[in-house]
Amino acid sequence: VDERVAQLRQIVSADRVLTDPADLIHWGQDWTRFYQPAPLAIVQVSSAAEVVELVRFARATNTPLVPSGGRTGLSGGAVADRGEVVVSFDKMNRVLDYDEVDGNLTVEPGVITARIQQLAEEQSRAYPVDFASSGSSQIGGNIATNAGGIRVIKYGLTRNWVAGLKVVTGRGDLLSLNNGLVKNATGYDLRHLFIGSEGTLGFIVEATIHLARMPGPPTVLLLGVPELSNIPALLALFQSKVVLSAFEFFSDAALSKVMDHTDKATPFRSRTPYYALLEVDDLGPDGEAVLLELFEQALSAEVCIDGVISQSQSDVNSLWEYREFISEAITPYTPYKNDVSVTPARVPEFLTAVDEFVSSRYPSFEIIWFGHIGDGNLHLNILKPEAMSTEEFKAHCEVVSDETMAIVQRYNGSISAEHGVGKLKLGHLQYSRDETEQGYLRAMKQVFDPDGIMNPGKLIPG
Numbered sequence: 001v002d003e004r005v006a007q008l009r010q011i012v013s014a015d016r017v018l019t020d021p022a023d024l025i026h027w028g029q030d031w032t033r034f035y036q037p038a039p040l041a042i043v044q045v046s047s048a049a050e051v052v053e054l055v056r057f058a059r060a061t062n063t064p065l066v067p068s069g070g071r072t073g074l075s076g077g078a079v080a081d082r083g084e085v086v087v088s089f090d091k092m093n094r095v096l097d098y099d100e101v102d103g104n105l106t107v108e109p110g111v112i113t114a115r116i117q118q119l120a121e122e123q124s125r126a127y128p129v130d131f132a133s134s135g136s137s138q139i140g141g142n143i144a145t146n147a148g149g150i151r152v153i154k155y156g157l158t159r160n161w162v163a164g165l166k167v168v169t170g171r172g173d174l175l176s177l178n179n180g181l182v183k184n185a186t187g188y189d190l191r192h193l194f195i196g197s198e199g200t201l202g203f204i205v206e207a208t209i210h211l212a213r214m215p216g217p218p219t220v221l222l223l224g225v226p227e228l229s230n231i232p233a234l235l236a237l238f239q240s241k242v243v244l245s246a247f248e249f250f251s252d253a254a255l256s257k258v259m260d261h262t263d264k265a266t267p268f269r270s271r272t273p274y275y276a277l278l279e280v281d282d283l284g285p286d287g288e289a290v291l292l293e294l295f296e297q298a299l300s301a302e303v304c305i306d307g308v309i310s311q312s313q314s315d316v317n318s319l320w321e322y323r324e325f326i327s328e329a330i331t332p333y334t335p336y337k338n339d340v341s342v343t344p345a346r347v348p349e350f351l352t353a354v355d356e357f358v359s360s361r362y363p364s365f366e367i368i369w370f371g372h373i374g375d376g377n378l379h380l381n382i383l384k385p386e387a388m389s390t391e392e393f394k395a396h397c398e399v400v401s402d403e404t405m406a407i408v409q410r411y412n413g414s415i416s417a418e419h420g421v422g423k424l425k426l427g428h429l430q431y432s433r434d435e436t437e438q439g440y441l442r443a444m445k446q447v448f449d450p451d452g453i454m455n456p457g458k459l460i461p462g
């Protein structure tokens with residue numbers, strides 16, 4: 001046994017240090033499947049004090065630490081493939097406090113996102129950050145990636161709901177940041193530096209989450225859009241009169257895949273190149289009439305040419321399924337995925353530029369577009385032609401990736417809208433953060449993690 005494993009067993013009880021090969025694989029990877037997990041050990045921590053001790057151990061033995069949440073990450077942020085110690089927060093999942101007046105819930109980092117949503121409902125409130133992996137992801141992982149999801153257009157990112165954080169830095173210090181305060185004008189807000197830092201500066205050991213007011217029952221419209229360039233006009237038209245809680249889009253190719261995969265019929269008679277899914281969750285007494293009027297206006301301006309409005313919660317669920325089943329429906333086609341963003345107004349131009357590049361260079365590739373278009377966040381998916389080997393497809397996708405990132409840069413966009421940089425996008429960071437800015441990032445890392453033991457090889461190029 002490695003001497004360090006024996007040391008780890010002194011820090012936490014022996015049954016919380018895992019070294020079985022199956023455990024190393026399980027906790028050594030996230031949702032990505034590009035890396036071969038090879039951690040030294042998994043440590044299941046149960047308190048902030050243990051995390052402090054682990055950081056001391058890591059500094060003394062020069063052993064890198066990888067924080068691990070629900071491992072639903074899509075960028076390899078929680079991957080351990082170089083003899084690291086994985087710090088799993090699975091067992092740090094206690095709910096510590098709820099303050100009714102402040103509407104603040106304080107939890108340990110291993111609490112599953114869906115549980116936060118459920119706890120909020122029990123208090124007649126809501127935790128509005130939501131996405132397909134919320135049944136497995138943890139609040140610590142969400143904060144470390146500043147997760148987004150489907151209702152960002154109204155409620156913002158995870159960042160908007162973090163009222164306080166406790167973190168253990170790479171120096172082994174426990175910092176208590178913002179303490180749930182609404183107002184706090186005391187200079188640099190380190191809380192926000194840790195949000196989205198992917199465990200590279202320190203580990204989140206406690207979070208105070210502000211819960212939102214409970215929304216009303218949602219109404220959903222699914223609209224058939226003939227031209228991509230109509231999307232910004234559609235967004236502007238509806239936003240002039242209602243507060244949208246979601247504005248999603250998908251292509252007709254995406255709809256076809258969902259219909260093949262499920263037994264769902266077309267949502268309405270016409271087929272159009274694109275579809276927009278709009279949701280409003282606080283319709284006032286005249287709300288329905290306002291929505292109908294906007295729908296009529298969109299039809300008469302030919303911004304959309306067909307559509308449907310939900311009449312019940314089961315309609316709402318059924319319309320969302322067209323969007324939510326896309327990922328599952330295309331999985332058998334070994335998709336190459338990319339998650340990028342530009343400002344919402346520039347989406348049509350940007351998407352057309354990428355589409356033109358891919359279809360002229362690789363005419364046999366099928367492209368499936370969908371995403372949180374109201375936030376300018378697009379998911380580009382390219383399906384592997386059946387006859388092409390995975391290796392050859394991967395090699396072509398590297399070329400697509402480089403060119404897509406160059407187009408992102410031309411449009412001042414982001415190479416990662418919401419999935420983080422992790423290991424996967426490290427080589428593309430320069431398209432969104434220039435060398436000068438990267439110098440500042442490295443300097444900040446040096447302050448919080450002087451020995452480079454906190455999730456090295458992720459987010460910040462060495």
Ligand SMILES: Cc1cc2nc3c(=O)[nH]c(=O)nc-3n(C[C@H](O)[C@H](O)[C@H](O)COP(=O)(O)OP(=O)(O)OC[C@H]3O[C@@H](n4cnc5c(N)ncnc54)[C@H](O)[C@@H]3O)c2cc1C
Pocket residue numbers: 030031066067068069070071072073074076077078089109130131132133136137138139140141142143144145146147148149150198199200202203204205327418419420422455458
């Ligand atoms: C089907 C599917 C749909 C998804 N949809 C969305 C979406 O719509 N929007 C979106 O934003 N993401 C989405 N994701 C990505 C993923 O769910 C999010 O990135 C999520 O926030 C990751 O949380 P996790 O607990 O699984 O973190 P992990 O994958 O375990 O870790 C993510 C990062 O956080 C670090 N980390 C974990 N815990 C801590 C901690 N306590 N302290 C410090 N660092 C820590 C890890 O080292 C890693 O760098 C999706 C993923 C899947 C599989």
